[in-house]
Amino acid sequence: MAVDKNMNILIVDDYTTMLRIIKNLLKQLEFNNVDEATDGSMALEKIKNKTYGLVISDWNMEPMTGLELLKQVRGSNDNFKNVPFIMVTAESKTENVVAAKQAGVNNYIVKPFNAETLKMKIASVLGDF
Amino acid sequence: MSSPSYQKDKVVRIINSVIEKVSLSKEQEHVAVYHQLKELQAIIEQARSEIGLARPADIKDKHIPTATDELDAIIEATATATGSIMDACEAIEEKAATMPGDCADQVSAEVTKIYEACSFQDITGQRITKVVSTLKTIEEKVDSLIRILGDDHHGGATSHGGGDDGDQREGDAALLNGPQLAGQGVSQEEIDRLLSEFD
Structure with missing residues (x-):
């Protein structure tokens, strides 16, 4: 099934620079409906109030981390429970990847990353586009 | 003596x-x-x-706050500079949209490289934040040393050895240690391989 380029995507990072980078890279990939949040709790509120086709989240944020956000999303009984979730983080230890996977992450990108990696990971989660 | x-x-x-x-x-x-x-x-x-x-009070009141401020300034300066670079990139991309196809693609490809490079600000910011956190821990230790010694000395003795420098964090909090230095973390390829083992 073709990827809907009009889907809503939520990007979550406490660094505005990173939000801007990801947003611009998504724009180049023709994903233009992109919302932003600067921590997990803000993201969770947005997820509860809007349907997203993909969440791309940093891990290390306060007060709610990306892992906690992922756990809350996957642990909910709402229809956003299974939203595709990619972790984009500088946390590159094996135990981090395992913890994220066990929490239900769909893919994991280690920072710094390039546009090609972002595209490949999105494709691996949503399908080729 | x-x-x-x-x-x-x-x-x-x-x-x-x-x-x-x-x-x-x-x-x-x-x-x-x-x-x-x-x-x-x-x-x-x-x-x-x-x-x-050794003037521990100076360390607490002057040296550490100065170092912390300097590091905060680095974060702020790099964030501002990166913002300016990205402003310029976005303006270039807008212009590129009006160029002939092949030319626009080439400009866009180069702009993408700049976006990718701009992620340095996030990584360096996180590293500096870790250093600031370490400095704050040192500040607390020095402060407790000063309190033990008494105000009159602004320093003093004791080899009070009960340091608790070990990481006290547990659970998910104990996982937050990045960005990893070279050789500490695993590569994207290793992460991909690891993830595939779950499938």
Whole structure:
């Protein structure tokens, strides 16, 4: 099934620079409906109030981390429970990847990353586009 | 006269001697005990004085705050500079949209490289935040040292060895240690391989 380029995507990072980078890279990939949040709790509120086709989240944020956000999303009984979730983080230890996977992450990108990696990971989660 | 270890061996010897004499409970030994306690006091005072010369209050009130401010300034400056670079990139992309196809693609590809490079600000920001956190821990330790020594010295003695520098975090919080230095983390390829093992 073709990827809907009009889907809503939520990007979550406490660094505005990173939000801007990801947003611009998504724009180049023709994903233009992109919302932003600067921590997990803000993201969770947005997820509860809007349907997203993909969440791309940093891990290390306060007060709610990306892992906690992922756990809350996957642990909910709402229809956003299974939203595709990619972790984009500088946390590159094996135990981090395992913890994220066990929490239900769909893919994991280690920072710094390039546009090609972002595209490949999105494709691996949503399908080729 | 003094040694960096605050004459530890001598202190131990005096204490053992005092204990021995007290246990004898002989009147004439009390004078000797008194002298040895005075000697002990002098050693402790000397150690306090030496630590005072290191000006721990300056470390807490001046050096660490200065270093922290400098690091905060680096984060702010790099964020501002990166913002400016990205403003320029976005403007270039807008212009590129009006260029002939092939040319626009080439410009866009180069702009993408700049976006990718701009992620340095996020990584360096996180590293600097870790350094600031370490400095704050040092500041707390120095502060507790000053409190133990008393305000009069703005420094002082004690080899109070009960440091608790070990990581006390548990659960998910204990996982937050990035960005990893070279050789500490795993590569994207390794992450991909790891993830595939779950499938």
